[in-house]
Amino acid sequence: MNLETQKECAPLPPGEGPGERANESLKFSSASIAGRRQHNDDACAVCQPEGAELRSRGALAAVADGVASAEAGGEAARAAVSGFLSDYYSTPETWPLKKAAARVLQSLNGWLYRKSGGGEIKQGWLTTFSTAIFKGASVHLIHIGDSRIYRLRGDRLECLTRDHSRALGPGRTFLARALGMDAHVDVDYRREELQPGDTYLVSSDGVHDFLPAETVVGILHNSGDNAARALVDAALDAGSGDNLSAVVCRVNRVEASDDDLLNHNRQLPFPPDLRPGNKLDGYLILQELHTSSRSQLYLARDLDTGELRAIKTPSVNFSDDPLYIERFIAEEWTGRRLDHPGIIRVYPPRPERQFLYHVLEYIDGQNLRQWMQLNPQPAVEQVRELIAQLVSALRRLQRMEIVHGDLKPENIMVTADGRLKLIDLGGADGAGIREHLNLADDTPPGSKNYAAPEYFLGDRPSHRSDIFSLGVIAYELLTGRYPYPERAGFRHYQLKHYASLRYTRARQHREDIPEWIDGALRKACAPDPGHRYPALSEFVHDLHTPNPEFSHERERPLMERNPLLFWQLVALLLLLSHLLHLL
Template structure:
């Protein structure tokens, strides 16, 4: 993370303060097959990824149980913190665990006699902001102690075959398909989390551990408390390995609104810039765009002559913490999207005197301007551009980020026909949304005529929302008209959306194939779950005819559009009644 990155998330960092302790011993066994690990990163990584504690118990029946447990702990602690910071805790952990499980399973299957299974239990606790995230498979356990009461917060994945014997039904490396429990819960100051293997909790039991923790954690450091629990289990006759971890929450990142605003406003808003002015070594060439929310300038590095775009915040919002937070995070988000179809954020070591960020400068026109100059483009040319836009949107989605403002003015086309998506001001990154802040965040809505219905009706948007916006743009590119007769921006309720009428694109532009219209219709559906599963699936269907859409056109109107069919029937009945009435009284 660069110094600039650090400053951008500084206001979110707060003060998550933890105390930890751990202990592991072989006990009466010849070898310790347990593995434990804790990592509390420094600085902003603690804010964006959190702190992690893991305990794993290699399965004794599998000869490589020790290697499996150690590999699982070591690799997870390394790979989890290497996942994109924009990803949520759940996605980051699940991606790592899926890969780890497949590796363990394949290692176990690589032996001809299948005697060396790489199988281990796995219990991980991730503490981020004010939430605890649990990932669990097997019979190791995680407990939470709050207000002196100890509660088991994971379930044992065991199947009992007799009073004395049971076997694991879930574990890492046990099956190619991993079933991992996930749970999240709120953290409170002074919460204590205990992670144990069965060599301790099966012998001591919950009540005794609760009693010991009340006494031990008041006077001893947590390493000694862990050792005391292990010693007690050994003295009680435990025949298994002995491992446990303790994590106490001493302070939560609950900064007050004044503290957050102070961190946000460490850099002042820049002055109004004019052509020829120099700011931090960048000379203003010209103003490219100005609105009530921001300004964009073409600037030139005085030393190197390199050309950039500089985006500055509007002074209209210099006292609005939600706006400032969104602006300072724009370049943080943009810097994590790596795609030839997305504008690149430029980071330099040059210190900033005020609030702004730089992107690459590309001589280009907006898609809005392109559509004015090409009112009825060749279908192949439009599809070529749409495919590039889809690839750019997919780059956001791969970082678990929604753009939320896909519209023609936010899409550039250079002289070679290369597409660049711009503007990160409305983006929603899952990883950042998990971080608590005192700021009441605004819900950034895109332009109404290009926004998916879920933003208006209060449904939580997902990747299909960006896909809907792309479908609106695609329809407009092919027909020079907006879908639903341009009435989307006037819709305020589910009924309004359902009362809109879709006009087939080929009725406006006869050159549009029916199967392309079928793909457009599907991505423009009101219900997100009825749209394409992925934006690239939509792009694929624009280039490859889907026979289902040809069949759809041949089906009766009542099957294709029952609402429209009943409206037509009602209209015919009304006309017939009117005609009968006129005949009676003529």
């Protein structure tokens, strides 16, 4: 089976002959034949999308070799290739490539495993799978089984994958790992930098087992656009009795790394201070909405549509700060990929944009800080509703593998009809964002009173970091206070360890809060991320339904409730005992 795919990666009917796909940077050729066997249990594919899809997910070459001893090996190979093409290009753009490929293959493996009735070799849907994904200046290799991926650089041919097989004796091997063989699959991943002139070969064992390296090098150097078919024919002539598949990719030019948004927009100048009546790239500035040391926000009217928009401009204080500029650009990139009623909408810029700024949805309302000042100590049920809205928005971020990073009342808007919207995605972070925009690995902490402790201890933030911030906001909505001593001022916040934060029970500020809700708040904003809720749904459940674990909180020994205090008291008692003994 030979799949040649176009922009949308829709498979064409299977064929026996070679296929060629070319653009300015990469040139592919492929071939797959049954050889001396009655049926072709191999499958191969090439996919070259265009535009944003090419930048975010890349072009790929894939080969799957159905296990010959399995009755459904051919079906498994074809399902693996077509399923990967379909699902991989449908994964969220904010996922890093490695995660996207792994998620798709885990899903495919589970489906094949169930089809085979639990991994029975004889009737199993078992197949190898190897793909080279060309994205920006890198190639990402995904591999399981004994198909192979080679690189020819100059005259040196190098195998970049490791066969997942074991020798049983002379001329006999056992495939130790394949899709559909087990309920869980371990997939090899490798990333390599591309160089102009590189040639990559993805082949099944019916090809590479029958061709010496010097023959492969000669064919790749001399066969031009017909290299894949020439390799298949040469292996067949060399005595191959297996199915034969090969995909060849020639790297003519190395594209700029990943998304070009960062490279393009970092060249744009900061806009000048704007005043009512000014025009900016087709937007009429109506008034200033907010200003801070880091940015300005203006109300504007789109002169083409007449609709109101918010324009966010960077502060000139950071015009020479490359990290600030990268984060400002990343905020736009992230927002344009989120579509949720509880998250502010970020609109694409005009093609003729001359300055660096964001075009945002205009939200007519007040921020949650202002709402809290007008509604001190609201009813528990009202707080539950507000938290449920925030949880819905945070779930969308979680599915996109994004951590908001700066949840606080000032970054949450309350509309006229009482709906909440997350704004200010400047602290948003995730592996996919860093990969696509080539950002630094460091994540700046948000506000001192809401940012999770791991930001200040050098540990990597996660979705539990947002749960911490959400717990603090819920606590503040109910009590008007912080669960930990307020951290005021602009000095760099120092935190030595998680145990140095001491939770103040919400019931000390508001006696009508049930003990079990206080327990849910304490767990949500636990200093140690390992002690927090692992899922937003658990926090929501415990805010609505009494958890027996919290109802008996006072009955727990001090050692469990506060181990640091327990050992401090022990040390104090020992010290007093020693002093009394000396007296």
